[in-house]
Structure formats: C-alpha cells, structure tokens
Amino acid sequence: MDIVLHIAAVLLGIAAVVLYFRSIVRVVLINRRERDFIEHGARFCAVWIIHTLALPRKDYNETQRLQAWIMPLFLFLAIASWFLLVQTGFTLILWGLGTEPRWGYAFTASGSALSTLGFKTPPTLSGELLAVFEAAIGLAVVILLFTFVPGYQAAIQIRERKVGWLYARTGRRPTTSSLIESLQRSGQIEHHSAVWEDWELWFRGLLETHSISPILAYVPAIYRGTSWVGAAAAVLDATSLLTACLDDKHTESARICREIGCHALKSLAIELNPRIPADAWTHRSVDPKLIENFDLLYARLGEIGLPTKPDKDECRKAFIALRADYETSIRLLAQSTLMPIEEPWVLPHSHQSEPANATPTLA
Incomplete structure (x- = not known):
C-alpha cells in the first residue's frame, strides 16, 4: 500500500x-491566445x-x-x-x-x-x-x-498614444461630430484616409496584444479621465458614418478600419465575457436621439465639402445597421472594465465639465 x-x-x-x-508557455511564450x-x-x-x-x-x-x-x-x-x-x-x-x-x-x-x-x-x-x-x-x-513585464507596459503605452491624440483634439467626451470637426480644422478631412489607416493599426494592436493578454484591457488610460473604450467608440462611429454616407471610392480606408475595429472589440468582449450568448450581437435597438440627430451629421458632412450620397434615408439606415455591429461590444467592454462611455457617443453633448479643448493630464 x-x-x-x-x-x-x-x-x-x-x-x-x-x-x-x-x-507558463501558454501565458508567456505562445504568440496566440x-x-x-x-x-x-x-x-x-x-x-x-x-x-x-x-x-x-x-x-x-x-x-x-x-x-x-x-x-x-x-x-x-x-x-x-x-x-x-x-x-x-x-x-x-x-x-x-x-x-x-x-x-x-x-x-x-x-x-x-x-x-x-x-x-x-x-x-x-x-x-x-x-x-x-x-x-x-x-x-x-x-x-x-x-523580460515580459516591459512588453506589457509597452503595449499600454502604444495604445495610449492614440487615445491621448484623440482626447486632445475632441475634448473630454469624444464623439463623431467632435472628431470630424477636428479633422476639418486641421485640414485632414479631405485626405482622411491616412487618419483611418493609423487607427486601423491601433485596432490591430489591440487585437494582437489585448486578445492574447486580456488583463491589458483592464489597465486604465494613462491620461486622467480618458477611456480607450470611449476612444474606440468614437472612431468606429466616425468610420461608420463616412462609410454609410460617402461613395465607396472615398471610404476604403474608413471601411477597413471599421471592420478591423469591430473584429478586435468583439474578440476582446467575448474574451472578457465568455458566458455571453452568441446571439448578443443580433440586437438592433437604436437610441432615438441618434436617429433624430443623424440629419445634422449628414448635413454637416456636405457643408465641409464631402461628397455625400443623395439618399439621406438610405444613409441613415446604413449607418444604424453598421453601428449595430459593434454597439454590443462597446457596452460589454465598458461594463467589464468600469470605463464610462457617453451615450449615444455620436451626438454633441449639452454640457461639458471641462472645456472642449482641455488637454488631458497624466493620471
């Protein structure tokens, strides 16, 4: 015995x-989740x-x-x-x-x-x-x-550079309107493809680092009061708006950026919420305020010189459908990481606790 x-x-x-x-090989050495x-x-x-x-x-x-x-x-x-x-x-x-x-x-x-x-x-x-x-x-x-802790820190720093870039240009509550206005002021709106290519790389970075090491998603922003989830929401809203309202030949970079972003956020949302049902992304409810204010956003695109499609109703339907692809991911990530996001993100806000052009400060 x-x-x-x-x-x-x-x-x-x-x-x-x-x-x-x-x-330890799975967590540290394998370059996939x-x-x-x-x-x-x-x-x-x-x-x-x-x-x-x-x-x-x-x-x-x-x-x-x-x-x-x-x-x-x-x-x-x-x-x-x-x-x-x-x-x-x-x-x-x-x-x-x-x-x-x-x-x-x-x-x-x-x-x-x-x-x-x-x-x-x-x-x-x-x-x-x-x-x-x-x-x-x-x-x-x-x-x-x-050896690997510095790598984790580097992934966070790379993520936060673009978050800081966005908040410095849109204020404390980035929205589609504030982002597009910023691009117009800086003269980038006519050549916005380069902007979305940079954000495409940012979303790819999230997919490559945060999906492999989900703990990185919980690490808060370096800049006080900012949220990488809110930044992702504003960028996806902007690319969805442009994809829905402009001709395809003017939105290739925005479309690719949006697709990569949707995939990255959905993968990360599932990783942080493994028990979420598969049909959670079939939800298609839309905030009524979003529909009411879409006309203002559509008109503003034309005012700044972008070639919008003539059928506004079709553009609205397309934008709502595109937004539904990632709305669940944004809500799940915000809930899981305790990072506040402004609803419904795309709209200007009636009040601001700080000036719109306030520069983010280190937390």
Missing part, C-alpha cells in the same frame, strides 16, 4: 510540474478585488487610480500560483521517492531549492539533482517576469 501511495505521489508531482510548464486556468484564476481574483473596491466610487479618476493596481496584483497572484504549483509538485516527488520521509521536510526542501536559497538540500544524489532542476525553474520565473 505504501509503495502505491509513493508512486501516486511521484506521478502527481510530475503532473504538477508539467502543468506549470504548460501554463491559449486559455489557461491559472491565468484566468489570477485575472479573475485581481479584477474582482479591485472592482469591489472601485464600484462604490462615483469619481472615475478615483476608479482609475484603483484600476492601476489590477496589473501588479495579477502578476503577483500568477507568480505565486506558479511557485506554489511547482513547490507542491516537487514536495510530492521528494516524498514519493523517499528522499524526504516527512511532508514538512519535503515542503521546506522544495521551497529552499525553488527560491534558490539553498538552506535545506536533501543529502542524496537524487535529492540534489531535483534541487538543481527546481532552482532552474525558480530562476526562469524571475527572468520571464523581468
């Missing part, structure tokens, strides 16, 4: 170590703790300060989980091989090797070999931490 228990302990220990390697229960558990705990503290707060600036702790807390929880998994695995192996006959001694010997402190090493050859291997794993976790 004892032999069976020892063999089972060794096999369980080996399985735990294999599970560790599988987890692979679901992992350790990453998911650490992310769920970090988000739950911070959001529990943040939900009672009505000031988004205070919420931002708390959300900035989601990434550090996630990393601490993930690393602690990996260390505990490896330490438990080698504890089982040491006990199962008889290198350390007592559980307590096996656990401390495993911790000694994993932490590279070396205060307790089994005297046998097998114990020393296991200690060397376990110490290498401990060093690898530390090296990966210092």
Whole structure:
C-alpha cells in the first residue's frame, strides 16, 4: 500500500510540474491566445478585488487610480500560483521517492531549492539533482517576469498614444461630430484616409496584444479621465458614418478600419465575457436621439465639402445597421472594465465639465 501511495505521489508531482510548464508557455511564450486556468484564476481574483473596491466610487479618476493596481496584483497572484504549483509538485516527488520521509521536510526542501536559497538540500544524489532542476525553474520565473513585464507596459503605452491624440483634439467626451470637426480644422478631412489607416493599426494592436493578454484591457488610460473604450467608440462611429454616407471610392480606408475595429472589440468582449450568448450581437435597438440627430451629421458632412450620397434615408439606415455591429461590444467592454462611455457617443453633448479643448493630464 505504501509503495502505491509513493508512486501516486511521484506521478502527481510530475503532473504538477508539467502543468506549470504548460501554463507558463501558454501565458508567456505562445504568440496566440491559449486559455489557461491559472491565468484566468489570477485575472479573475485581481479584477474582482479591485472592482469591489472601485464600484462604490462615483469619481472615475478615483476608479482609475484603483484600476492601476489590477496589473501588479495579477502578476503577483500568477507568480505565486506558479511557485506554489511547482513547490507542491516537487514536495510530492521528494516524498514519493523517499528522499524526504516527512511532508514538512519535503515542503521546506522544495521551497529552499525553488527560491534558490539553498538552506535545506536533501543529502542524496537524487535529492540534489531535483534541487538543481527546481532552482532552474525558480530562476526562469524571475527572468520571464523581468523580460515580459516591459512588453506589457509597452503595449499600454502604444495604445495610449492614440487615445491621448484623440482626447486632445475632441475634448473630454469624444464623439463623431467632435472628431470630424477636428479633422476639418486641421485640414485632414479631405485626405482622411491616412487618419483611418493609423487607427486601423491601433485596432490591430489591440487585437494582437489585448486578445492574447486580456488583463491589458483592464489597465486604465494613462491620461486622467480618458477611456480607450470611449476612444474606440468614437472612431468606429466616425468610420461608420463616412462609410454609410460617402461613395465607396472615398471610404476604403474608413471601411477597413471599421471592420478591423469591430473584429478586435468583439474578440476582446467575448474574451472578457465568455458566458455571453452568441446571439448578443443580433440586437438592433437604436437610441432615438441618434436617429433624430443623424440629419445634422449628414448635413454637416456636405457643408465641409464631402461628397455625400443623395439618399439621406438610405444613409441613415446604413449607418444604424453598421453601428449595430459593434454597439454590443462597446457596452460589454465598458461594463467589464468600469470605463464610462457617453451615450449615444455620436451626438454633441449639452454640457461639458471641462472645456472642449482641455488637454488631458497624466493620471
């Protein structure tokens, strides 16, 4: 019976170590999204703790300060989980091989090797070999931490450059109208293709980084009071408006930008809300204010010299249909990340807490 228990302990220990390697390769090394229960558990705990503290707060600036702790807390929880998994695995192996006959001694010997402190090493050859291997794993976790954390920070900084660009030109509440007005003032409205190509790269960056590492979606904006979700909504509304109201030959870049953006936000919304039903994107309700004010936006496009299509009613229907493709994604992302968005995004706002041209400041 004892032999069976020892063999089972060794096999369980080996399985735990294999599970560790599988987890860390999925989370850190594979350049595509692979679901992992350790990453998911650490992310769920970090988000739950911070959001529990943040939900009672009505000031988004205070919420931002708390959300900035989601990434550090996630990393601490993930690393602690990996260390505990490896330490438990080698504890089982040491006990199962008889290198350390007592559980307590096996656990401390495993911790000694994993932490590279070396205060307790089994005297046998097998114990020393296991200690060397376990110490290498401990060093690898530390090296990966210092190697990939800067990559996470770089992804956030790249995301925030365009968010800061948008808010600096549209004020604290970016909308379709404010974005188009800004392009007109800067002389970019006649050659807007380059603008949408830049935003296409931004959406591709979200798809390549935030979908692989969903924890990045919870990291708040660097600039106080801004939201990358709100910025994405304003850009998608603007590209949808142009795609619906202008001839196809004038909207190729806007159309591609919109398609990439819709795909990126939907993928991320599903990742953050895995239980959302598949038919959630078939919802087609539209804010009545959006319909009422569409005529103003359509007329404004003509005033600034853009060649709009003659049938305004068809343009309105097309815009509403295009907007429905991503409205659910925007709502889900805003809800999941506690990032406020202005409804219905496309409209000018009757009140502003700050001047429209207020420059965003660092949080």
